[in-house]
Amino acid sequence: MKSELAVAVVVAVVAMSGTASAQVYNRPGTQDIVPGGADALPSEKPRTPLEPEERGEELRLSGHCDKAIPIFRRIAARGGYEIADYNLGLCLFDVSAAEADPQRAAALKHEATDAILKAANGGLAIAQIKLVSLYLDGVGVAGDPVEAGKWSLIYHANGARFVIGLKDVPDTLQARLDSVLNPASWAEARARANAWTPTVNDWDASR
Numbered sequence: 182m183k184s185e186l187a188v189a190v191v192v193a194v195v196a197m198s199g200t201a202s203a204q205v206y207n208r209p210g211t212q213d214i215v216p217g218g219a220d221a222l223p224s225e226k227p228r229t230p231l232e233p234e235e236r237g238e239e240l241r242l243s244g245h246c247d248k249a250i251p252i253f254r255r256i257a258a259r260g261g262y263e264i265a266d267y268n269l270g271l272c273l274f275d276v277s278a279a280e281a282d283p284q285r286a287a288a289l290k291h292e293a294t295d296a297i298l299k300a301a302n303g304g305l306a307i308a309q310i311k312l313v314s315l316y317l318d319g320v321g322v323a324g325d326p327v328e329a330g331k332w333s334l335i336y337h338a339n340g341a342r343f344v345i346g347l348k349d350v351p352d353t354l355q356a357r358l359d360s361v362l363n364p365a366s367w368a369e370a371r372a373r374a375n376a377w378t379p380t381v382n383d384w385d386a387s388r
Contacts, residue, residue, distance in 0.1 A: 241268055261303070270294065273293035274320075277290045306339040306347055316328045317329045331373040
């Protein structure tokens with residue numbers, strides 16, 4: 182009986198640790214890029230008190246973007262906080278989906294894309310790959326396949342993605358790009374990517 186109980190405890194611990202490790206990388210809309218699959222909250226208890234950015238992300242992941250948006254806006258306004266910009270964009274897209282007023286929804290999507298563009302220009306790889314589909318679909322911005330191609334090339338060459346284990350441009354997304362870009366437009370996308378440089382921010386000295 183004791184041996185059976187011990188085995189059960191070990192199995193439970195292994196299962197819990199596997200779930201926690203998978204959750205570290207989970208973000209909505211990135212299942213085919215970031216290892217881990219669907220979105221989830223970390224199982225371990227958060228630190229007390231949480232930093233504002235941590236609190237904002239906790240609210241976003243738990244479906245409370247209405248409360249997270251003011252937090253991310255304050256952080257993003259300081260400049261140099263690309264993850265806050267990215268999270269702000271995700272939350273704005275989330276609330277825009279529930280907005281009944283079409284003009285208000287469009288304004289929220291435009292602000293969302295601007296926030297993600299800011300994060301991408303700051304060098305955040307996950308924001309760069311997000312822009313590919315936004316420009317392809319014309320969400321929050323005028324559709325521009327060449328600009329989508331540009332961001333796919335910038336993301337592909339972003340050395341930071343290798344460090345944190347982000348996958349290359351997904352095959353399905355690459356196929357969409359290849360279906361709308363010919364050799365001439367790919368050359369234009371490459372020229373734009375080569376001319377791009379990351380934004381240099383004057384960070385808050387207290388950061």
